[in-house]
Amino acid sequence: xxxxxxMKIWVNGIVQGVGFRPFVYAQATARGLTGWVRNTxxxxxxxxxxxxxxxxxxxxALQSQSPPLARIDSLRVxxxxxxxxxxxxxxASQPQPGEFIPISPDVTICVECxxxxxxxxxxxxxxxxxxxxxxGPRFTIIQDIPYDRPNTTMxxxxxxxxxRAEYDDPADRRFHAQPIACPQCGPQVWFEVxxxxxxxxxxxLQLARQHLRTGDILAVKGLGGYHLACDAINPEALARLRxxxxxxxxxxxxxAFDLDTIVRHCMVSDEEAALLNARQRPVVLxxxxxxxxxxxxxAPNQRTLGFMLPYTPLHLLLLQPESSFPxxxxxxxxxLSEEPIAYQDGEARTRLAPLADGFLMHNRPIHMRVDDxxxxxxxxxxxxxxxxxxxxxxxxxxxxxxxxxxxxxxELKNTxxxxxxxxxxxxxxxxxxxxxxxxxxxxxxxxxxxxLFRIQPEMIAADLHPDYLATRYAHQRAxxxxxxxxxxxxxxxxxxxxxxDNGWDDEVEVIGVLYDGAGLGSDGAIWGGEFLLGxxxxxxxxxxxxxxxxPGGDVTVHKPARMALAHLQRAGxxxxxxxxxxxxxxxxxxxxxxxxLDHNINAPPTSSMGRLFDAASALLGIRAAxxxxxxxxxxxxxxxxxxxxxxxxxxxxxxxxxxKPLWLALxxxxxxxxxxxxxxxxxxxxxxxxxxxxxxxxxxxxxxxIVALSGGVWQNMLLLTKTRALLQAGGFQVLIHRQVPANDxxxxxxxxxxxxxxxxxxxxxxxx
Ligand code: ZN
Ligand code: ZN
Ligand code: FE
Numbered sequence: 001x002x003x004x005x006x007m008k009i010w011v012n013g014i015v016q017g018v019g020f021r022p023f024v025y026a027q028a029t030a031r032g033l034t035g036w037v038r039n040t041x042x043x044x045x046x047x048x049x050x051x052x053x054x055x056x057x058x059x060x061a062l063q064s065q066s067p068p069l070a071r072i073d074s075l076r077v078x079x080x081x082x083x084x085x086x087x088x089x090x091x092a093s094q095p096q097p098g099e100f101i102p103i104s105p106d107v108t109i110c111v112e113c114x115x116x117x118x119x120x121x122x123x124x125x126x127x128x129x130x131x132x133x134x135x136g137p138r139f140t141i142i143q144d145i146p147y148d149r150p151n152t153t154m155x156x157x158x159x160x161x162x163x164r165a166e167y168d169d170p171a172d173r174r175f176h177a178q179p180i181a182c183p184q185c186g187p188q189v190w191f192e193v194x195x196x197x198x199x200x201x202x203x204x205l206q207l208a209r210q211h212l213r214t215g216d217i218l219a220v221k222g223l224g225g226y227h228l229a230c231d232a233i234n235p236e237a238l239a240r241l242r243x244x245x246x247x248x249x250x251x252x253x254x255x256a257f258d259l260d261t262i263v264r265h266c267m268v269s270d271e272e273a274a275l276l277n278a279r280q281r282p283v284v285l286x287x288x289x290x291x292x293x294x295x296x297x298x299a300p301n302q303r304t305l306g307f308m309l310p311y312t313p314l315h316l317l318l319l320q321p322e323s324s325f326p327x328x329x330x331x332x333x334x335x336l337s338e339e340p341i342a343y344q345d346g347e348a349r350t351r352l353a354p355l356a357d358g359f360l361m362h363n364r365p366i367h368m369r370v371d372d373x374x375x376x377x378x379x380x381x382x383x384x385x386x387x388x389x390x391x392x393x394x395x396x397x398x399x400x401x402x403x404x405x406x407x408x409x410x411e412l413k414n415t416x417x418x419x420x421x422x423x424x425x426x427x428x429x430x431x432x433x434x435x436x437x438x439x440x441x442x443x444x445x446x447x448x449x450x451x452l453f454r455i456q457p458e459m460i461a462a463d464l465h466p467d468y469l470a471t472r473y474a475h476q477r478a479x480x481x482x483x484x485x486x487x488x489x490x491x492x493x494x495x496x497x498x499x500x501d502n503g504w505d506d507e508v509e510v511i512g513v514l515y516d517g518a519g520l521g522s523d524g525a526i527w528g529g530e531f532l533l534g535x536x537x538x539x540x541x542x543x544x545x546x547x548x549x550x551p552g553g554d555v556t557v558h559k560p561a562r563m564a565l566a567h568l569q570r571a572g573x574x575x576x577x578x579x580x581x582x583x584x585x586x587x588x589x590x591x592x593x594x595x596x597l598d599h600n601i602n603a604p605p606t607s608s609m610g611r612l613f614d615a616a617s618a619l620l621g622i623r624a625a626x627x628x629x630x631x632x633x634x635x636x637x638x639x640x641x642x643x644x645x646x647x648x649x650x651x652x653x654x655x656x657x658x659x660k661p662l663w664l665a666l667x668x669x670x671x672x673x674x675x676x677x678x679x680x681x682x683x684x685x686x687x688x689x690x691x692x693x694x695x696x697x698x699x700x701x702x703x704x705x706i707v708a709l710s711g712g713v714w715q716n717m718l719l720l721t722k723t724r725a726l727l728q729a730g731g732f733q734v735l736i737h738r739q740v741p742a743n744d745x746x747x748x749x750x751x752x753x754x755x756x757x758x759x760x761x762x763x764x765x766x767x768x
Contacts, residue, residue, distance in 0.1 A: 006080035007055050012043040013073035016147045017104045017178065019133035020044055020070050021090050025170040027061045034085040038092065039146045042099035049082045069107060069134060090170060093146045100420060100454040102395050103139055103147065106223050108281045108311040110135035112173065117313050126202060128314035129187045129364060133177045139393055140224045140368050141179060145452060149178045153365040160185035187364035195349060205317055208360040213325055217241050219334050219348060219356035223312055224370030224389045225341035226334030226348050228355060231326035238297035241330065244355045246337045250628035251299035253283045253306045253372060255331040257319040262307045265292040271377050280390025281311035282373040294328060301635045306374060333371055340431050340441045343369035368448060370428045378720065384741050385715060392428035396739055396749065399505030403759055406457035407751035408470040410490065410744040412629065416446055417748035418455045425453055426740060426749055433469040459484045461755035465520040486755040490519025491530045492539045497750030498710040499535065502735045509535050511698050513691055516711035517610035526550060528608030531694055533702060536757040543655045543694050545612060547605035551596045560614035560632040561624035562593065567615040569597045571660040580621035609713045612659060616683045619666065620676050636680050637716050644681035650690040657694065662686050688722035692730055708735040712743035
């Protein structure tokens, strides 16, 4: 007689909205098992009955053959008596208060849906919202958990008979695809100008394409918000876009229909092709081919272009190749300069009206606005610059368990982070917290994440800087809810971020080389060229760039010429008339600046590495003033000769790193007529060599041979690759970022790790 037993299984991880229940159904029925599977608010629960051998192989299959988008973090099995089921069923979801599950990010259209999209015999032929269990919108349409249609912005669309049948059929590839839709019952597109609807459906698409063909700028509603689109080869259209968007030089992202098109404009390695094709479909920074016809207005003074492939059916239809149609489109975020991306139809109509000649819209609401992600390859690994669509809100697995925490991040490129157990839910890119709209987006984002992941923070982590809007929010909230507030030094947070990003779970200290624009130091100075020795618990400042006055604070951040003169003044180098930065000043302005520097009037000391790059850029006549963050350094890097080996020296004396010898050598060679490409390279090489020398000095003092590189300056690829090579050649282990950006977009992750540590040994409340 056959023995039939029961078994209960709990699966946690990314197991909802990824075709997991149909997969379980298929595995169970194939083995003749009976029972049920259901979503809960913490994952998936299964009860099965059958012969022991079949049950064993079922559990094995759950782990080894799960669907491509699923990620199992834990699987628990208990034996149970037979539960009496005579067939296998998918039963209704069971919410459990307080429990949580990770939510899938939005997923690029899959190959099968793409096939149907272009198949004239398919009932979803050319339907812009085709999707299935394995692809389509997720995070941007989810209002609450569990992930079921009524909890999404698809709730208002009733399914037609055919869609319902597919949705209910466990053998169908759209079984329980929550955003399932078709031309009969789902969302629709239309085209409008000045609030007037001119066309719908296919006609709207064709009209939009006609506008793009003639050089118009369109607002296109996508997955996480509106893009502004125009022909990337038409300089006249681009000049208009720059003028309307009030964005002088900051690069625009591009979209092309397929990889072949991108390869015509950029050098694409196999690894880069894989990244472009990844299901997250990020914007990938690629080296531009000199012969590319893309207008130089897309990314002025840069060697790279940021390309992405279409990630929704609507994009595929919009970009479909045709001889008279532009083969590459600018697809930049739909906003005015640094405001958040528009995502609601009403606000888009108002905010984008002065920017766009027409609107391609649709009626599937976006619940959460999410910008495109930006990344690049460093050798074999990806190196994120902005984490948004496709990646958020995938949790980052933490090396250790934390209490429920909220970290509010910093000011620029803000992201926040909530933690629970082993998970860090790092938010999508919020933006620069410098205006009301972005602050609102930040506060709404936090509320949404707390609800979605059922997290009630017990502690809040913030930057030391009292004037950051995020820090103020943290103070208010801590006070209102009587929560403990931990203020974390900016560069300590960078260091901890890099450790957590690399799964570091050690008490061993490492050498953090933290190079960025600015972060408040524990001594009140503006830090940014820092060598810290430490871990999650604490740090010691081992060395730093010598303090230089930052005259007028923010004014100087936007005017590298002022920083160049400040550096010369501090080094005791005369301001000679042939120096490019001087041309930015009248005689009177020079006098005022000199007086300001001499008497230290509103000129806080800074050790910023970002400002050192600014000064070099200005001294080489590249940038006297900038119109986007990091521009002076980015253009300096773009000009450097990557093959040049010589380097300018720093003077390293104890804890202080003095660039005076570097400035003297650079100015001398410039006067001797050495080309700018060589000068720039020798500057970069000098910083790389100094970094390795200081690390060596710290190793001799402490025996530590592990270096973590973090901070926005490490987005400089020339500096990163040169420094890493030198350190590795010197026998150091080098940690660089892989899942979160090196810039302040990653810093909230490190803040949580430090706060969690502080929480354990109570008493001390500040990490300064
Ligand atoms: Zn699909
Ligand atoms: Zn339908
Ligand atoms: Fe920073």
